[in-house]
């Protein structure tokens with residue numbers, strides 16, 4: 001038994017596998033990244049690889065397995081284990097305070113008025129996590145925390161999946177029904193061609209659309225105006241398909257130099273969609289996605305989109321969100337409801353304080369939220385605890 005993971009089933013399966021196939025099977029228990037890794041060598045047949053892979057994924061207690069086939073006849077499975085994420089000290093007792101990482105997998109919400117210490121707390125969590133992680137950094141507050149890139153090229157959009165891509169467009173560009181319809185037609189056309197495409201291709205096909213009626217003409221040009229805002233960054237080193245590789249050692253995507261909210265939102269949603277798609281295919285290790293200024297990415301009135309799917313289903317595929325906002329009431333309700341770990345910094349607005357107190361099931365606590373000092377937070381997992389966050 002390692003931490004919460006019972007390895008008995010896995011070990012007997014690996015025994016069986018090595019006897020049957022004569023393959024060398026290695027089980028490595030990594031302490032540094034808190035992971036169990038399984039390496040199966042000499043599997044040359046893709047069919048055998050897929051059988052073994054499906055068995056590994058199904059093994060009891062290993063439901064969130066992520067197996068990466070490496071194409072060289074080796075199969076590599078990683079099951080990161082739970083651990084502690086230490087934030088600071090309890091205010092009243094001075095005892096060290098740590099979060100249970102396994103519970104953080106049911107998502108984290110960090111709220112607080114401006115200047116109350118939200119980003120400092122998020123950075124602390126980022127540093128403490130021993131998993132893959134990425135910050136979608138709305139204002140550029142996380143530069144230098146890990147590899148930082150300031151743009152993502154929107155050239156390889158096909159890999160997002162048709163429905164997901166449409167989701168990304170409609171959630172970031174606030175499309176009317178007519179605009180959505182035109183975009184759907186263009187995306188269908190592009191998917192039917194056998195090559196990848198980017199924003200410029202979408203614009204090209206939209207421009208060549210015949211204007212057979214007035215509504216098509218009007219919707220076409222209003223949609224073009226929105227799409228052209230996404231072409232502001234011409235040359236970026238990385239595209240969305242590079243993200244799974246980059247997040248392994250931690251990544252910051254600085255969105256602050258994008259000039260429009262449309263573009264920032266589009267990149268944020270596209271990255272999230274690709275991460276989720278890869279995770280569902282079992283091609284990604286456990287990944288935490290930090291959403292700074294989350295109310296801009298998933299506002300209250302937004303339709304059900306990719307972020308909601310991750311809040312609802314991300315845990316089972318190993319994608320976990322840390323949403324950070326100064327306006328909890330402006331945030332999509334799913335984010336508040338589906339975040340098990342809530343970290344509440346000082347809230348100046350009584351309405352926000354009452355909203356959060358109700359959400360953690362202790363309505364009387366709102367007055368405490370108003371009185372918190374900078375760097376202090378009430379952290380709620382099993383029970384609310386007042387914590388002084390360590391800023392280093």
Ligand SMILES: Nc1ncnc2c1ncn2[C@@H]1O[C@H](COP(=O)(O)OP(=O)(O)OP(=O)(O)O)[C@@H](O)[C@H]1O
Pocket residue numbers: 112113114115116117118119120121326374375376388389390391
């Ligand atoms: N845990 C802490 N310990 C000591 N000082 C802190 C702590 N957290 C925040 N501060 C101080 O408060 C300042 C603001 O913190 P931070 O940027 O984290 O707030 P924020 O809530 O993210 O603000 P904003 O909404 O403007 O982004 C920091 O520059 C730092 O000086």
Ligand SMILES: [Mg+2]
Pocket residue numbers: 118119120141
């Ligand atoms: Mg901040």
